[in-house]
Amino acid sequence: MDNNKIISALCYVSLLFAPFLLPLIVYLVINNNEVKYHAKRAFISHLIPVVIGMLLGIFGIFGIFSVTSTEIMNGFVISLFIFMAIYFLITIILLIWNLIQAVRVLKA
Template structure:
């Protein structure tokens, strides 16, 4: 098996053990264009849940400190849980996508 394919697949699988650290290192260390392409895709797919999670955390903090009554707090909590469920769904989909991409790279 080709070492470049293994490194490319590891960039996708690294979501489970070293998210966006391994693809970033591989992108700057390896000189192969195909490996750089997969490292960049893996890095972006690892960054999406982090960015959404940070926005969700910011939304939660701003909402907690700006709600004054219990009635509006209930509505805010429901919206926050809906966004958390959406975040969880996106994270699971991206995890499955990364694993599928790793298998595709190894099979090609």
């Protein structure tokens, strides 16, 4: 099996053990264009949950400190749980997508 395919697939699977760190290192170190392409795609797909999680955290912190009444707080907590459910759904979908991409790279 070709080393470039293994490295490309490893970039996708690294979501499980070194998210966005391994694809970034591979993108900066490897000179093969195909491996760089897969490393860039993996990096972006690993970065999406991080950015959404940070936005969710900022939204939660600002919301907790800015809400004054109990009725508004109840609505805020419900909306925060809905956003968290959407976040986890997006994360699961991206995990499955990355695993499918790794298998496709190895089969090609």
